[in-house]
Amino acid sequence: xxxNDAARVQIDYESGEKVYLQIARIIRDRIIxxxxxxxxxxxxxxxxxxxxxxxRLTGAMAVEELRKAGxxxxxxxxxxxxAATPTLQVVVMxxxxxxxxxxPTEQERLRLGTGYLTPVLVVTRSGGCVEQYNAAxxxxxxxx
Numbered sequence: 319x320x321x322n323d324a325a326r327v328q329i330d331y332e333s334g335e336k337v338y339l340q341i342a343r344i345i346r347d348r349i350i351x352x353x354x355x356x357x358x359x360x361x362x363x364x365x366x367x368x369x370x371x372x373x374r375l376t377g378a379m380a381v382e383e384l385r386k387a388g389x390x391x392x393x394x395x396x397x398x399x400x401a402a403t404p405t406l407q408v409v410v411m412x413x414x415x416x417x418x419x420x421x422p423t424e425q426e427r428l429r430l431g432t433g434y435l436t437p438v439l440v441v442t443r444s445g446g447c448v449e450q451y452n453a454a455x456x457x458x459x460x461x462x
Contacts, residue, residue: 329370337372338379345380346436346454349389349400359397360390388431404431404455411460414444419453426450 348354366377384390392398422438436454
């Protein structure tokens with residue numbers, strides 16, 4: 319996929335997911351994949367309107383979600399900038415392990431730093447141990 323194609327992610331109005339959460343997820347993904355490194359300015363309200371056809375309030379709500387997750391900071395009159403890049407973690411899955419995705423409880427959200435837009439991955443090991451991970455920055459890898 320070309321960089322220009324990646325920048326043209328569309329909003330799915332039929333998905334049931336709120337538009338501002340979709341925009342926050344798209345920007346978060348750009349931060350995680352390095353397209354928007356620490357210090358980079360995220361799209362302004364006008365740029366969000368151009369790219370996704372949303373109004374300023376929707377853009378502001380997306381920025382607020384990113385701020386709650388600790389990913390961006392806003393400098394009044396200047397813009398909003400990437401403050402942190404989450405570290406991608408790999409969870410090795412062994413035979414008999416199971417993984418499910420669900421929305422986090424309030425405690426999990428705070429502990430894992432998921433914000434309100436990111437599910438948790440719940441890994442149940444074959445021995446019964448249960449682990450939770452932030453789904454935005456976790457990859458499950460099977461081990462043979």
